[in-house]
Amino acid sequence: xxxxxxxxxxxxxxxxxxxxxxxxxxxxxxxxxxxxxxxxxxxxxxxxxxxxxxxxxxxxxxxxxxxxxxxxxxxxxxxxxxxxxxxxxxxxxxxxxxxxxxxxxxxxxxxxxxxxxxxxxxxxxxxxxxxxxxxxxxxxxxxxxxxxxxxxxxxxxxxxx
Amino acid sequence: xxxxxxxxxxxxxxxxxxxxxxxxxxxxxxxxxxxxxxxxxxxxxxxxxxxxxxxxxxxxxxxxxxxxxxxxxxxxxxxxxxxxxxxxxxxxxxxxxxxxxxxxxxxxxxxxxxxxxxxxxxxxxxxxxxxxxxxxxxxxxxxxxxxxxxxxxxxxxxxxxxxxxxxxxxxxxxxxxxxxxxxxxxxxxxxxxxxxxxxxxxxxxxxxxxxxxxxxxxxxxxxxxxxxxxxxxxxxxxxxxxxxxxxxxxxxxxxxxxxxxxxxxxxxxxxxxxxxxxxxxxxxxxxxxxxxxxxxxxxxxxxxxxxxxxxxxxxxxxxxxxxxxxxxxxxxxxxxxxxxxxxxxxxxxxxxxxxxxxxxxxxxxxx
Numbered sequence: 079x080x081x082x083x084x085x086x087x088x089x090x091x092x093x094x095x096x097x098x099x100x101x102x103x104x105x106x107x108x109x110x111x112x113x114x115x116x117x118x119x120x121x122x123x124x125x126x127x128x129x130x131x132x133x134x135x136x137x138x139x140x141x142x143x144x145x146x147x148x149x150x151x152x153x154x155x156x157x158x159x160x161x162x163x164x165x166x167x168x169x170x171x172x173x174x175x176x177x178x179x180x181x182x183x184x185x186x187x188x189x190x191x192x193x194x195x196x197x198x199x200x201x202x203x204x205x206x207x208x209x210x211x212x213x214x215x216x217x218x219x220x221x222x223x224x225x226x227x228x229x230x231x232x233x234x235x236x237x238x239x
Numbered sequence: 240x241x242x243x244x245x246x247x248x249x250x251x252x253x254x255x256x257x258x259x260x261x262x263x264x265x266x267x268x269x270x271x272x273x274x275x276x277x278x279x280x281x282x283x284x285x286x287x288x289x290x291x292x293x294x295x296x297x298x299x300x301x302x303x304x305x306x307x308x309x310x311x312x313x314x315x316x317x318x319x320x321x322x323x324x325x326x327x328x329x330x331x332x333x334x335x336x337x338x339x340x341x342x343x344x345x346x347x348x349x350x351x352x353x354x355x356x357x358x359x360x361x362x363x364x365x366x367x368x369x370x371x372x373x374x375x376x377x378x379x380x381x382x383x384x385x386x387x388x389x390x391x392x393x394x395x396x397x398x399x400x401x402x403x404x405x406x407x408x409x410x411x412x413x414x415x416x417x418x419x420x421x422x423x424x425x426x427x428x429x430x431x432x433x434x435x436x437x438x439x440x441x442x443x444x445x446x447x448x449x450x451x452x453x454x455x456x457x458x459x460x461x462x463x464x465x466x467x468x469x470x471x472x473x474x475x476x477x478x479x480x481x482x483x484x485x486x487x488x489x490x491x492x493x494x495x496x497x498x499x500x501x502x503x504x505x506x507x508x509x510x511x512x513x514x515x516x517x518x519x520x521x522x523x524x525x526x527x528x529x530x531x532x533x534x535x536x537x538x539x540x541x542x543x544x545x546x547x548x549x550x551x552x553x554x555x556x557x558x559x560x561x562x563x564x565x566x567x568x569x570x571x572x573x574x575x576x577x578x579x580x581x582x583x584x585x586x587x588x589x590x591x592x593x594x595x596x597x598x599x600x601x602x603x604x605x606x
Contacts, residue, residue: 173387
């Protein structure tokens with residue numbers, strides 16, 4: 079269409095003006111928190127000692143090879159897990175271990191604030207990953223997902239404010 | 240009297256705000272005019288193709304995310320198609336639809352970044368970029384809901400997708416489609432007819448048709464030069480032949496045309512998502528695939544239309560649990576080969592603009 083010089087810029091300015099009166103989509107993070115996805119693959123793995131049989135399927139599936147599992151043969155011909163360690167500094171949080179576990183013993187964690195000061199603190203021993211203390215995320219576990227709060231979505235943002 | 244000038248070499252990059260990653264251009268300047276340009280890359284080389292050889296077929300999927308990290312879903316899709324072709328795995332109908340919805344949403348999200356950073360290179364610093372990111376956020380929210388992460392999705396698997404869509408996905412998608420339509424309209428008003436943008440980007444960085452074909456360019460870079468070539472139409476994969484969409488093309492192959500092609504392509508992607516969202520059938524999302532896939536001895540090549548272009552995966556199997564060889568045809572790298580011919584003779588500012596209009600991702604160029 080034939081334009082008067084400058085009409086395109088004025089049109090653009092009108093868009094900018096309408097945005098001036100819209101509420102801001104950004105939030106101030108540490109004070110204001112949005113709810114993360116129910117299936118969040120955060121910065122953590124959660125492990126259930128009771129369910130784990132020590133089969134090490136997770137360790138073999140891990141593309142990075144960060145899961146270290148040491149077992150010994152205990153009573154009743156069952157494996158007993160001595161060490162279960164994940165070096166979360168090398169973990170890429172692909173959650174393939176969660177999918178591979180045949181006994182549903184490993185989960186992704188719901189927590190996402192796990193920064194550490196030292197590299198060796200990133201190696202998580204089994205006491206740090208116990209499902210009794212840490213909230214598991216609903217990734218690959220729809221039953222857990224149902225219990226978690228609903229994710230904040232930006233598509234609903236215009237209606238709310 | 241004419242002033243005698245001497246050529247002057249400038250290293251643009253590897254860390255430069257306009258190089259979209261760690262890319263270095265050794266530019267020889269005569270005054271402000273570029274007389275020679277030597278691209279230097281490899282700073283982000285991680286040897287992903289080699290890493291594939293020591294990972295299982297499923298275990299390589301998270302690494303494909305890291306190729307073109309603004310369009311992880313497309314990379315997953317391309318790789319999974321190659322593995323399925325190699326091992327002869329069937330994909331359930333519902334998974335096909337989910338894949339198409341995800342890839343097209345990903346195309347919108349990736350083009351939003353491309354266009355936003357293109358405007359950054361034009362000099363409209365970060366205002367349009369943040370407009371684009373607001374809409375990208377809506378799309379990313381849906382991805383986060385489905386697969387738990389916002390950048391490296393790792394969602395598709397050989398034989399389907401990792402898990403079904405959550406219940407709240409379809410309502411959110413139905414809300415998203417009209418919103419995106421409204422915002423695309425807004426972007427058009429914001430910049431389509433902007434005289435400054437036209438003066439800046441029209442006629443700059445022209446990629447002639449013949450050169451585009453000869454270097455093997457693909458994606459918006461090729462279509463911007465006026466060639467109607469889209470893998471979704473030219474070599475249909477998955478279920479793309481069931482949907483109605485147009486292939487937008489540019490006229491003369493300048494930076495403005497490439498921007499227009501991306502803009503129109505997002506609208507077409509939204510059309511596909513709209514059609515697919517209506518037709519999604521119920522059923523399983525993942526076929527029965529053994530934990531360790533052992534494809535028969537042989538080779539397979541499969542390519543898809545990724546946001547940057549024709550992304551191909553070539554896999555050779557020796558019958559084991561890991562690929563014998565994996566080669567990735569990276570569209571960004573192919574498109575980048577035209578850089579020298581397009582920039583020589585133009586000014587430094589145009590070099591940045593032309594480079595930005597390719598929308599390359601260094602993760603894919605260096606692999």
